[in-house]
Amino acid sequence: MAGQLLSIGLSPGDSVLFRLDSCVEFPIAYLACIYVGLVPVPLSSQLTSREVTVVTDMVGGRLILHSPGVSLPEKIDCPVLSVSDLNMENIPSDLEPRRSTPHAHAYTIFTSGTSCTPRGVRHAHRAVWARQIMFEGWYGLQSSDRLLHAGAFNWTYTLGTGLVDPWTIGATALIPAAGTPAKDLPTLLGTHDVTIFAAAPGVYRQMLADNPTIRADQLRHGLSAGEKMPARTRAAWVRATGTDVHEALGMSECSTFISGAPGVALVDGASGRPQTGRRVAVLEGGKPVGYNTAGELAVHKDDPGLMIGYLNQPEGAHLTGDWFMTGDLVSMSATGDVTYLGRADDMMNAGGVRVSPLEVEAAFADHPSVGDVAATAVTVKADVTVIALFHTGPANDLADRAETHLATYKRPRLYIRKDVLPKGPNGKLNRRALARDYEAEHGQT
Structure with missing residues (x-):
């Protein structure tokens, strides 16, 4: 795939926009871009042509990878390559990766952030190294695990937790085919010997509505992120599976950095604790608040998982002093338990x-x-x-x-x-x- 992209005239640093559905080519193209120094820009297949146009105007991509049926921008200023037209013949098999620094730009993802305007989040190559903090700090991930993630490929939660992290440690990554309804997920858990299941709280709720009992003999626990899981959804999962679910608090700009984990006892209602190796604070007006006091969660600029910055913004513009202010309101106890109170704008x-x-x-x-x-x-x-x-x-x-x-x-x-x-x-x-x-x-x- 990397050879195919270079053979059509792309150069290191060029952005490649993904207008792909949840096909096998999605993760392969994502890794192939990074392998040769191109910058993949995964976008949701659900975006309309108008929404895609806004993003492409911001990125100025050199190529669009496209799946049939997925919307394209209203105006197209670069080549469009359909996955059905990929030609892997006469491509060198010994293509070397492009070496770079840990802090160089690796990929861009888009988030609405605290407004309705999309924002491009620029991540460095070091982001993949930083994710190992979550292996023990959230997943309890082992090389023997079979992790099934029920999410779209464009979401960093899926690309990271569902694919890159299992592959990094040598575990197996399982992703349901596009269009798989939530009510069918419990069957997949059992038939594919899934040991860890990951999804957003809404997916848990949907699958439990049709499956009050879930038979998955190899399942050790679930993972939840994206928003706060309601207590009744957690209770229903425990009743249905006999296993716990570990939540995480994170965002596109810094992945997940507050979480529960196997063997960690949290106070009721807490989202988790700062993972070992993270440097976070709860601030108000730039100063730390007391224990059990509401404030804004902040991530230090030296956290290896923190983004480089936002697309088309000056370097360091995302920082307030030494801190990235997440916009999440939380309180933290003396034992480090973090309770999520909502978005500042909510x-x-x-x-x-x-x-x-x-x-x-x-x-x-x-x-x-x-x-x-x-x-x-x-x-x-x-x-x-x-x-x-x-x-x-x-x-x-x-x-x-x-x-x-x-x-x-x-x-x-x-x-x-x-x-x-x-x-x-x-x-x-x-x-x-x-x-x-x-x-x-x-x-x-």
């Missing part, structure tokens, strides 16, 4: 007091007929915002539950039923879209 203001949407949602999580829930602040008239709870189930007694589970200032003032809650391409709940749509519908844009 936090709600109730009478001048910040309220975490996760805290409000947790009050309803075990209600038998509430369905999926999302709490967010919505503007109901000029200069007036209230907490709203969106839910998918038929429950009509939620206000009563709020009275017994939440302080007055934390209680939702609106309860709104939706058929589905909006989520991003990787299954993360999009609270901002709920608020935006509600306000547009009620004339508060």
Whole structure:
């Protein structure tokens, strides 16, 4: 694959945009680019032509790798190579890798970050070395493991946890074919002797809805990342499999750096502890906060897994002093247990007091007929915002539950039923879209 890319005239440093579905060529092309110094730019196959155009304008790629049926940019300024047209004949088999430094640009991924505008995240070659911190700090990964990841290839959670990490240690990577429904995943766990399962919380919920009992004799535990796993989903997994699930807190800019792990006892509600070798802090106004006090999670600039920076931004522009501010609000106990409180931009203001949407949602999580829930602040008239709870189930007694589970200032003032809650391409709940749509519908844009 690397020889094919070079044979069509690409040079080290050129960007290659991936408009690929979850095909075998995706991970091969990703590694092939890095092997010869090209910069792969994996993009979600779900992006529309308009969305892809925005990204390609930012990247200025020299080639687009394309799967039939996946959208292309509205205007195309570079060659498009279909995976069906790849020709591996007459390609030298002894192609040497391009040697570089650990800090050189290796790949670019895109994230919406704390806004709706896509941001290109530039990672260095050292990122793959830094991932070994997670082998014990999160996975409990062994060379004999068979790890199945239920995610799209474009997601760093899949490329890293699902592919690169198992291969690095000599374990087996298993990825379900594109289009595999969540209800079929338990069968794959058993028939393929999966020892570790990894997915986003939404996938866990979907598969458990149809499979209250899961038979997977070799399964040791599950891994969860992408967003906070609801307590009821965790409990359902434990009942169904008899195994635990270990969460991690991370982001595209620094992978996962806070996590639980086999044999690590966490306090209830905690997402995990800083992995050994990480340097993180909880800051407010640039200064450390006290134990069990809300603040913004920060990663030190010398963490080997931290990105080089954002695409098309000056060097160091992503740093505040020596720290990268993640935008995640957390608190940390004296024992190092980190509790996730939500994104800084998701936090709600109730009478001048910040309220975490996760805290409000947790009050309803075990209600038998509430369905999926999302709490967010919505503007109901000029200069007036209230907490709203969106839910998918038929429950009509939620206000009563709020009275017994939440302080007055934390209680939702609106309860709104939706058929589905909006989520991003990787299954993360999009609270901002709920608020935006509600306000547009009620004339508060």
